[in-house]
Amino acid sequence: MEASTRRIGAVKSFKKHWQLYLILIPPMVFFAIFKYYPMANMVLAFKDYNVTKGIWGSEWVGFKHFELFFNNPVFWDLLSNTLMLSLYLLAVVFPLPIILALMLNEVRSRKFKKLVQMVTFAPYFISTVVMVSIIMLFLSPRLGFANILLNSLGFDSVNFLGEPSMFRSIYVWTDLWQMAGYSSVIYLAALAGVDPSLYEAAKVDGASRLQKIRNIDLPSIMPTLVVILILTVGNVMALSFEKVYLLQNDLNRVSSEVIATYVYKVGLLNANYSFATAVGMFNSVINLILLVMVNGLAKRISKNSIW
Amino acid sequence: MASASRAIKESKGDRIVMAVIYAILSIVLIVVLYPLLFVVSSSISSPAAVSSGQVWLWPVDISFKGYETLFKTPLVLRGYGNSLLYTAAGTFVSVMLTVMVAYPLSRKTIFGRNAIMMIITFTMVFSGGLIPTYMVVREMGLIDTRWALIIPNAIWVWQVIIARSFFHSSIPEELMEAAEIDGCSDIRFIWSIVLPLSKPVLAVLVLMYAVGQWNAYFDALIYLKDAKLFPLQLVLRSIIIQNNSSNITDALKQVERQQLAELLKYSLIVIATLPVLVIYPFVQRHFVQGLLVGSVKG
Numbered sequence: 001m002e003a004s005t006r007r008i009g010a011v012k013s014f015k016k017h018w019q020l021y022l023i024l025i026p027p028m029v030f031f032a033i034f035k036y037y038p039m040a041n042m043v044l045a046f047k048d049y050n051v052t053k054g055i056w057g058s059e060w061v062g063f064k065h066f067e068l069f070f071n072n073p074v075f076w077d078l079l080s081n082t083l084m085l086s087l088y089l090l091a092v093v094f095p096l097p098i099i100l101a102l103m104l105n106e107v108r109s110r111k112f113k114k115l116v117q118m119v120t121f122a123p124y125f126i127s128t129v130v131m132v133s134i135i136m137l138f139l140s141p142r143l144g145f146a147n148i149l150l151n152s153l154g155f156d157s158v159n160f161l162g163e164p165s166m167f168r169s170i171y172v173w174t175d176l177w178q179m180a181g182y183s184s185v186i187y188l189a190a191l192a193g194v195d196p197s198l199y200e201a202a203k204v205d206g207a208s209r210l211q212k213i214r215n216i217d218l219p220s221i222m223p224t225l226v227v228i229l230i231l232t233v234g235n236v237m238a239l240s241f242e243k244v245y246l247l248q249n250d251l252n253r254v255s256s257e258v259i260a261t262y263v264y265k266v267g268l269l270n271a272n273y274s275f276a277t278a279v280g281m282f283n284s285v286i287n288l289i290l291l292v293m294v295n296g297l298a299k300r301i302s303k304n305s306i307w
Numbered sequence: 308m309a310s311a312s313r314a315i316k317e318s319k320g321d322r323i324v325m326a327v328i329y330a331i332l333s334i335v336l337i338v339v340l341y342p343l344l345f346v347v348s349s350s351i352s353s354p355a356a357v358s359s360g361q362v363w364l365w366p367v368d369i370s371f372k373g374y375e376t377l378f379k380t381p382l383v384l385r386g387y388g389n390s391l392l393y394t395a396a397g398t399f400v401s402v403m404l405t406v407m408v409a410y411p412l413s414r415k416t417i418f419g420r421n422a423i424m425m426i427i428t429f430t431m432v433f434s435g436g437l438i439p440t441y442m443v444v445r446e447m448g449l450i451d452t453r454w455a456l457i458i459p460n461a462i463w464v465w466q467v468i469i470a471r472s473f474f475h476s477s478i479p480e481e482l483m484e485a486a487e488i489d490g491c492s493d494i495r496f497i498w499s500i501v502l503p504l505s506k507p508v509l510a511v512l513v514l515m516y517a518v519g520q521w522n523a524y525f526d527a528l529i530y531l532k533d534a535k536l537f538p539l540q541l542v543l544r545s546i547i548i549q550n551n552s553s554n555i556t557d558a559l560k561q562v563e564r565q566q567l568a569e570l571l572k573y574s575l576i577v578i579a580t581l582p583v584l585v586i587y588p589f590v591q592r593h594f595v596q597g598l599l600v601g602s603v604k605g
Binding site: 009010013014016017019020021023024026027028030031033034035036037038039040041042044055100103104106107112115116118119120121122123125126127128129130132133134136137138143145148177180181185189208209210234241242246260263264267268273276277280281283284287288291 | 318320321324325328329331332335336338339340342343345346358360404405407408410411412414416417418419423426427430432433434435436437438439440441442443444447458459460461462487492493494497518521522523524525529540541543544547548569572573575576579580583584587588591594595
């Protein structure tokens with residue numbers, strides 16, 4: 001009975017709201033062509049791409065490209081560079097905005113609070129290209145602010161962007177500079193929603209400021225925190241190509257070559273489509289598995305999850 | 308009254324905590340603000356002052372040489388024009404498509420709306436990747452056309468989620484039913500009721516798409532080869548990051564050229580960021596709103 005009434009409901013809905021279904025078509029065509037069709041194109045990873053035969057006519061080669069990738073000496077370098085940068089990023093850029101929000105929440109002067117929020121939010125609007133430009137100007141070996149400061153303290157100049165050991169720190173801490181204000185907004189909103197009677201009760205009990213933060217503020221932002229954590233961990237492998245690529249140079253490549261930049265070079269610059277697709281696919285699949293795992297874990301531990 | 312009693316009861320420990328918090332936040336403020344001020348100050352200093360590292364905080368020998376040179380450089384002007392065009396056209400197309408998918412999916416009467424939403428949301432967690440997407444864009448004949456920057460990333464799922472939850476909570480189904488009884492068609496209902504009532508969310512969509520489009524460089528990097536089509540961000544990359552300022556400063560003497568090249572970088576950063584930062588104080592509210600609407604669902 002369910003099925004038939006549903007079908008009748010569907011037909012009725014189509015007849016009555018055909019215009020709504022009609023305007024749904026262009027966006028759905030968009031998703032089909034630019035999001036789902038590329039997923040189908042991933043079969044390239046299991047073929048040897050042949051320009052004249054096209055994707056579907058090319059010859060199947062099974063897991064050849066994956067084997068090539070796993071046996072390639074660069075594999076471990078790429079994987080460790082990607083993971084190390086991501087985890088470093090996670091360790092810095094995830095917790096510090098929470099602390100920023102907790103501190104801002106304590107500030108009683110509304111003007112000061114607004115000023116800090118306004119200023120820290122602003123760098124979010126700076127494009128990656130401009131961000132990297134500023135980094136390069138500040139760290140430039142000859143005229144950069146950082147080196148002028150070092151020189152005035154009696155140290156020699158350092159070519160920061162040419163040092164592989166500094167690449168990750170530069171990437172991560174500038175990211176914090178850019179994203180801290182933006183990321184803290186969500187937590188601030190959660191903190192604004194805390195029931196004031198909780199604070200009153202805490203005051204009656206003689207709780208100190210830090211105790212209030214620990215026992216009232218932190219638990220109230222926990223659900224938000226978990227959701228953001230899941231989303232962040234789920235994107236660990238999906239490191240943004242944009243900033244890494246712009247910061248990269250021949251000197252720091254040892255630590256700055258990540259999977260995304262490698263795919264771009266092998267795939268688009270060297271036109272090795274099948275191999276690059278296989279590498280990209282490896283990345284996406286790991287990412288998806290991570291997301292599902294973290295989500296499951298969060299569901300068990302705190303009953304918060306994204307689905 | 309609460310603050311008065313709190314002030315009296317404030318213990319010594321609490322006061323120390325407060326002092327530390329204010330101190331840290333002040334440092335944060337300076338650390339974030341300083342680079343921004345430095346860039347702006349440098350951009351209006353003289354070429355000699357900038358290239359000898361004399362600028363610390365405030366401009367030295369105020370001059371607008373950098374801006375004057377930029378506004379006489381066809382490469383930069385064309386990049387600027389292109390970026391304005393991509394931002395205007397891209398934002399229009401994106402907002403339109405987002406409303407077209409978000410509104411129907413916010414209506415209970417639409418059959419299979421949850422399934423469709425799932426299909427859409429899935430593209431957030433899994434994608435075909437760089438090469439497979441590139442192949443599709445190429446197959447569609449979009450490579451080296453302006454459409455390549457407008458169409459392939461036209462709809463952001465996040466924006467669909469924001470718009471849909473707004474429509475869902477702010478446009479009651481009863482209103483739609485009432486309009487139906489009066490013989491109002493769905494499209495007319497969207498045009499004359501939904502859109503006027505949705506100005507807050509439309510503002511969020513427009514701003515987020517516009518900033519995203521203005522700041523983007525990746526799609527241009529992979530889809531465009533013709534330098535005439537380059538958006539400003541790519542021009543910037545070539546001049547600042549790859550250090551190719553020769554075609555701007557060609558006619559000058561060696562020393563002068565080097566000094567000016569250094570100054571130009573700062574001026575370029577300012578003109579590329581200005582449109583966004585100027586509107587920012589007025590629109591921050593909308594961004595925060597968008598962030599929060601999305602996070603309810605997120």
